[in-house]
Amino acid sequence: MITPRPYQKQSVDRVFGRFDAGEPSTLVILPTGCGKTVVFGLVSQQWARECRPGRVLVLAHRDELIQQAAEELQGITGSAPAIEQADRYAVPAGGSMGDAPSVVVGSVQTLCRDRRLARWPKDEFGLIVTDECHHATSPSYRKIYDHFGAAKRLGVTATPKRADDLALGHVFGSVAFDMGICDAVDEGWLCPVEQRYVTVNGMDLSAVKTAGDDFSDGAIGAVLSGDSVLDQMVAATIELCGDEPTLIFTAPRPPGEQVSQGDLFADALNKIKPERAVFLSGETDKDVRRREIELFERGERQFLVGCSLFTEGFNVPKISRVVMARPTKSNAYYTQAIGRGTRTLRGTLHPDLATPEARRAAIAASAKPSVLVIDFVGNSGRHKLISAVDIFAGNHPQSVVDRAKRNAANDAAKGLHRDVKQVLDEAAREERKEAAERRRKEKKARVKVNRVDMHQQTVDPFAASDAPGQRDRLASGSGRATATQIEWIRTHGGYCSDTVTANDAGAIIADMKDRWSRKLCSPKQERTLKRAGVADGPVPKDHAKALLDWLAARNWRSTGRPTRKQLGILRSESGDGFQLTIDGQRVGQVMRSVDAVRAAYRGLAAEPVVA
Structure with a gap:
């Protein structure tokens, strides 16, 4: 039962x-x-x-x-x-x-x-x-x-x-x-993922054509089957995988070729570790496939090498290393591939482990506390390669994802690998810190400009420099914004003075368009939330509306703005997620986990406390 x-x-x-x-x-x-x-x-x-x-x-x-x-x-x-x-x-x-x-x-x-x-x-x-x-x-x-x-x-x-x-x-x-996979890891149903980047000299994907959302099979197979590229991949696999059960994803056989990258990869592994690797494909006889998978499950094979054969219907929980020897642009392919390694060992999660903390602790204490994903990188040119950071990015903006990838690459250069979620959280903290520093410098710069303006007026209150637009030109070296720019900003929820410069208006418009692309609130919404003491930065558009509706219903201008102690997180009324609360009242959308709520409301004036 x-x-x-x-x-x-x-x-x-x-x-x-x-x-x-x-x-x-x-x-x-x-x-x-x-x-x-x-x-x-x-x-x-x-x-x-x-x-x-x-x-x-x-x-x-x-x-x-x-x-x-x-x-x-x-x-x-x-x-x-x-x-x-x-x-x-x-x-x-x-x-x-x-x-x-x-x-x-x-x-x-x-x-x-x-x-x-x-x-x-x-x-x-x-x-x-x-x-x-x-x-x-x-x-x-x-x-x-x-x-x-x-x-x-x-x-x-x-x-x-x-x-x-x-x-x-x-x-x-x-x-x-x-x-999603991120929520499943947070809730303690799957093993956490660690990532290691390996730079392969001479692996040039810049000219490889795409088909659909990924590289053309034949074209990428030819690049990855070169002797130098293959030797570096095999050497890194041997070093990083040790004796751990390993699943390796490779590229299909190029048209007109007799052997594939997977054939060559398995042969090279067997030269170093005889009879420990096998390559299986859709062309392999079904009985042979079943027998070889049984040998892998019993530990008589360490390396199972395939193309797309193992992305579906393959269930071997002992896999603790996943090698992406075929770089991909496809989020779906990558998700399916690393999912082969995120299963927990049988018997790790008992029904009596009722909380995420208890389940995560059980996984950490098991013989498989995590899965290591190995990504090979080179010159990708215009192509954006998918990595584990992309899969676990969740609500993080692209700037955080890009920083996390750089941090992971720096870790790899030092011979390190960490939990992907830790890398993302660290990148988010660094982004917030830098954003706060930028705001501090901008505020300081504005104060300096105001002093310059006041000095100019004090010296010569009747000078031509006090004519409309001149003060903006003194501050930024630019002429006044056009009426079209000012109207556009105000119509779309932004704020600017009548004397704003063209350069500053352009920067405001660019910022607003960037907010739209990231589905963040407008500057006007953000300004109201700041005055209310609820946020000190942009929050997602949908959530901003919920917060503003709550503030309006409370008539906060008359009753006083909410204190930071009023911010919290509660389980939703339906019991299937969590919501932000202000003064005990739920606002915003229901999210899968506490971390998801915190990530969505990164701009809040204080981190909400779980009630």
């Missing part, structure tokens, strides 16, 4: 809540290692227990996913599902369940064939569950959905964004539950 985790139970409840409200389809987003199969297994079990119309069809697109789903569903529901795949035929119940299994696990490639699909009555299934549903916009899936048109649809995935930008909203109408 499985004991569902709180977020798994919440996911199931919300799925049925969506269906019972009349929605035909919904989505559950959970990071790799958080039990998506458990969620749809519990949904399938409840569907049958409540005698809802029709059977449950679970769709998957790879052999490993089909086998894994079938095995876990049997463990959850207590009965083996039927399987519809290749030469394995499930039997339609024809409206009468009888002894027919309540769940059928089907291969998309098999079911989308006309002859196989025609075997099934259109009302056979009342619910279709799609595993790894980020593939669900393709014609093969839609053909199956259309055949069973009245069936409800549930999609589960860790990465809802597709490389081709086709939105899952075309298939699934809502999101019932969403938890």
Whole structure:
């Protein structure tokens, strides 16, 4: 009997809540290692227990996913599902369940064939569950959905964004539950991630073409298979991985070539550590793949080398090193890859560990306290490579992410690696400190200008230098702003005087546009929050509105502004997150964790205290 985790139970409840409200389809987003199969297994079990119309069809697109789903569903529901795949035929119940299994696990490639699909009555299934549903916009899936048109649809995935930008909203109408990898680590469900950058001399990606949101497979494979580049990668892998179980992601075989980067990588590893590495791909015989993975799980293989084979349906918790020997621009690919290493060891998280602190402590005390991700960098030119910092960035602005990457690179130069969240938090603190210093200098500069103006007026109050616009030119060396600039600033929530210079007006406009791109509040909103003593810097636009609404309702100008002691954090009324509070009253959006609230309200005058 499985004991569902709180977020798994919440996911199931919300799925049925969506269906019972009349929605035909919904989505559950959970990071790799958080039990998506458990969620749809519990949904399938409840569907049958409540005698809802029709059977449950679970769709998957790879052999490993089909086998894994079938095995876990049997463990959850207590009965083996039927399987519809290749030469394995499930039997339609024809409206009468009888002894027919309540769940059928089907291969998309098999079911989308006309002859196989025609075997099934259109009302056979009342619910279709799609595993790894980020593939669900393709014609093969839609053909199956259309055949069973009245069936409800549930999609589960860790990465809802597709490389081709086709939105899952075309298939699934809502999101019932969403938890990201950062929140899962914060809550103590996954291992924390440490990152190590390794600079590879001669690895030049600047001329590599892109396809979709990532590098062209053939082009990058040719660059990464060069002898010098490969030798440096292998040497770093041997040094940094020691004897730890390691998963290595490599590039596909370039067109016209007989061997791939993965073949060469495994061969080079075996020259140093004989029989410890194996390269597996989609072309490897399925029985060979299963046997080699078993050897890896037993410790007879240390290095498992692959391309995209292990991004889905691969569950080996012992992996403590993930080597990204194939640099990527794809957030989804990188997330799937490092997710293979964030699972906790079996037996680490007991059901009686009721708090995030207790779970994090258990992980820290286990034989796998973290996972180390190794990224290889070189000359990327115009390309923006994804790293673990990007995956855990959350609400941090790009300036903090860029600083964190620089700090991580500096750590690597010293032979160090740290928890990615620690690197990000340190970068955020440094950004705040520098911003405060800039504000101090700007304030000091303004005071100096005021003194110059007063001195000018005192010496010659009737001089031409006191004519309109002259004082601004003295201060900044620029003429007055145009009426268009001033009108634009004031119309869009900014502030400037009638005598503002053109240069200063341009800077104000640039700052406001930068705020828009980062979804921060306007200068006018920020100024009001500062006067109220609530913030000393910009806060997210949506949250600023909530704070201003609260201040207006309280009539703070008459009753006095709130004190810093009034800022706090409370669990939301629904119990599924946390909110900022002022004087005990909840304001703003519900967020997944306490750290997420603090990150969103970085500009507050004081750090809110957890109540």
